[in-house]
Amino acid sequence: MIYLDTSVALAQLLAEDRRPPAALWDQPLVTSRLLEYELWTRLHVRGLGSSHRAVAEGLLARLAFVELVRPVLSRAVEAFPAPVRSLDALHLASMDFLRRSGQKLTLASYDGCLTAAAATIGIEAASLD
DSSP: OEEEOHHHHHHHHTTOSSOOOGGGGGSOEEEEHHHHHHHHHHHHHTTOTTTTHHHHHHHHHTOEEEOOOHHHHHHHTSOOSSOOOHHHHHHHHHHHHHHHTTOOOEEEOSOHHHHHHHHHTTOEEOOOO
16 A cells, blocks of 8 residues: 655646656555645645646545544654654654554655655655656
8 A cells, every 4th residue: 555645646736747657546545634635725825726626636536544533643743763844743643553553555755854754664665756
C-alpha cells in the first residue's frame, strides 16, 4: 500500500514538471484526511478551486482515508525520532497508525523532510520515477 503525500497529489493536479508515474494511480493508495484539506486550501489560494474541482474530486475519490481520530492525534503529539513540522506530524502519525495496524506502507512524497522523518519510523520511500 502506498501512503500518498499532498506534494504528489498537487504535482499531479497542477501538471507540474515533476509528476508521479501513471502506474502509481493503479496502486492501492491511502492518506490522511489532512491531504483533502491541504489540497483544497492550496487550490483556493491559487484561484484554481473552481477550474480544478472535477479533477480534484476524481483524484480524492481514488484514495482511502485515515481519519484524524483520537489514536492518530494522540500519536501526533508524541515525539518522533526526527524533528518534524506540525502538519508532517499528522501525516507521520497516520502512517504510524496504519503500520501498527499491520499495513505495509511506502511513502509517495516529493517532500524531503517528510520522507526523511518517515524513514526514522521505518517507512520507506516509494519510487516516483
